Every structure is written in structure tokens, then in C-alpha cells.
Amino acid sequence: MDCIFCKIIAGEIPSNKVYEDDTMLAFRDINPMAPCHVLVIPKTHIASLDEVTAENSEIIAKIFEKIPAVAKAAGVTKGYRLISNCGEDACQSVKHLHFHILGGKKLPENMA
Ligand code: 5GP
Ligand code: ZN
Numbered sequence: 001m002d003c004i005f006c007k008i009i010a011g012e013i014p015s016n017k018v019y020e021d022d023t024m025l026a027f028r029d030i031n032p033m034a035p036c037h038v039l040v041i042p043k044t045h046i047a048s049l050d051e052v053t054a055e056n057s058e059i060i061a062k063i064f065e066k067i068p069a070v071a072k073a074a075g076v077t078k079g080y081r082l083i084s085n086c087g088e089d090a091c092q093s094v095k096h097l098h099f100h101i102l103g104g105k106k107l108p109e110n111m112a
Contacts, residue, residue, distance in 0.1 A: 005096035035104030049086040076103035
């Protein structure tokens, strides 16, 4: 499968890792939109939030359990925003489910 995030998980493309376990990988975004911009991805290929099912939702739960620790490991101290772009209107560019953790500055009040 030609998936850039699966290649990062496999170590075929280098990444600046923040956290890793059997279920997920967190690494710094190559084009940061904030002083702290980390992507958290499942190691299983799930294309987007639209592909979350009863069979794979345990993976999502495990990711959410770790988000606070990942944000802390990334250096965030005063709060963060968690975003997952899903589909065309949200401008999802990588078709492997990912959660953006944005922080390290006062973020704009408007999200869209
Ligand atoms: P999306 O627009 O799909 O929500 O977010 C995809 C994100 O992946 C973008 O913020 C983009 O900068 C990031 N990205 C794309 N390719 C790479 C890469 O090879 N390495 C890293 N670290 N981030 C990437
Ligand atoms: Zn993938």
C-alpha cells in the first residue's frame, strides 16, 4: 500500500518521534502549524474517522488514553487542540487516520 504514514511506521521514512507503543506512533509534523505540532497515528492502517468501527474502536480508545501524556512529552504545558481532518471538505491530505495535537501558543478562537 502506498501510504506515507505506514512507511513512517515501518521506518522506511524517518520521523521525529515523541511517543511509540504497540498501538500508536506520535511524531512531529514536517510542516508545523504551531510551536508544538504532533501527529498521533494508529499502527494499523485506518483510512480516516469514517473507517472507525466496533472492531477497531479499541485502538482509538487507546490513542485517546495516551493523548495527554503525548502532549506532555511534546512539551505542551498550557493546553492544546486535537484535530482530525476527515475527507474532502476537511482537506484530509494523508489517508491514514491521524490526530493533530497543536499547542505551544495561544491558538485562534475560530476553528473554521
Ligand atoms: P491532514 O492535512 O491530512 O490532516 O494532515 C497531514 C499532515 O501530515 C500535514 O500536517 C503534513 O504536514 C503532515 N505530513 C505529511 N507528510 C509528512 C511526512 O512525511 N512526515 C511528517 N512528519 N509529517 C508529514
Ligand atoms: Zn497507512
